[in-house]
Amino acid sequence: MKQVDRCKMKLISFTVNGTDVKVEISASDRLIDVLRDKLRLTGTKEGCGIGECGACTVIMNGVPVNSCLVPAFQAEGSVIETVEGLEQSGKLHPLQEAFVDHAAIQCGFCTPGMLMSALALLRENPHPTREEIARAISGNLCRCTGYHQIIEAIEDASMRMDPTE
């Protein structure tokens, strides 16, 4: 049997916001370290570092995850989406617009993670109920808004993104 590689450092490739990237990682790097420190995508925030707050949420292969709990080596070959990928040619994403319009952002620290959880929800369920929205963002803590405005913003964004219903 061919020996499986033992790696101290490794050049891994994956896709971030539609672009192929190659970065050198070590065994102790987390996905958030690679995104923030190596790729300078500092939109993704680190709050607790232990999976409690959701500030570090990114979408990995279509599913929201805490990037502070993903070892970087597990990102090899994956498709990652971060908050930087939302804006398209200078235009904010409807979710971002709705967050601004509904004052769903105060200090803003939770916002990138909230947006990614909300985006993953709306792709799967274009017209969620308020309860479904609350459940989808239950892993994202906000210490400022009290969640009300955030839920309204996501509900409004669902209408803006798919006004057919």
Place this chain on the structure above:
Amino acid sequence: MTLGFIRPKTVGELLEVLAEYKDGSKIVAGATDLLVQQRNSKQVEGKPLYLVDITGIPELAYINVESGVVRIGAATTHRDIARSTVIQDVAPFLADACLTVGSPQIRARGTIGGNIINASPAADSLPPLAALSAQVRLVSKRGSRDIAICDFFKGPYKTVIEPGELLQEVFFKVPKNPGNCSFLKIGRREAVAISRLSVAVLLDVDESGKITEAAIAPGSCLPMPARIVRAEETLTGKVPDEETVEAAANEVGEEMVRVSGVRWSTPYKKPVICALTRRAIWKALGVDVD
């Protein structure tokens, strides 16, 4: 300290690696326990380790039913179990339990194998697995062995798995009446750990309404997963009425005190676990009570 990482692509490759490094290696699945533990401990202590990632092994993530036996691969996530129509059909309380784990983000990465091996008294998949009389299959280069879930634990955060062994899957017989089951948990993850009490109930009820078999397994109130035989015996052979259900539920509280002694938290935990069990038994019987 980490020496490096290894990402096998097949179970065969994985077992070679585990046989070579044994306790010089550490399996990583969803990393939701491992990275938190690494961060909380000082990292420097302990033997240098190779991290062996099993998330790149497709043959470890599956849910299937064959000849009346349900098999769940160790690397299957809580998300996939909670969403599985198979599990929703054959063991809905296991799907419910996995759906209460952490948050959507945690469920997307955290695996049932990691939940079992981490062996927390509060692990949510364990009460339903205990009620189902599930077994775990451990494999190594030398062979494989099956162990009943309740014999797999030595204490809180301790199991009988040996260095070089992999938890390959957990399996259980399809219950006779999958509809007569329930999982209830109180306390959200933000709440203090004391309030994470839970209980799983699985009953077999005949046409006359008599309970012919009962399985009751609480979470977070015993050092490791266990069935509460006295509670089960209280129900067995009876057509449930309020008094019987109450008596069975109280046995769970009594057992908690017998095993763990009276603690500062007992005045809170005991009535709560009794009330939760009472509700869970009624829920398994299809009756909503408060």
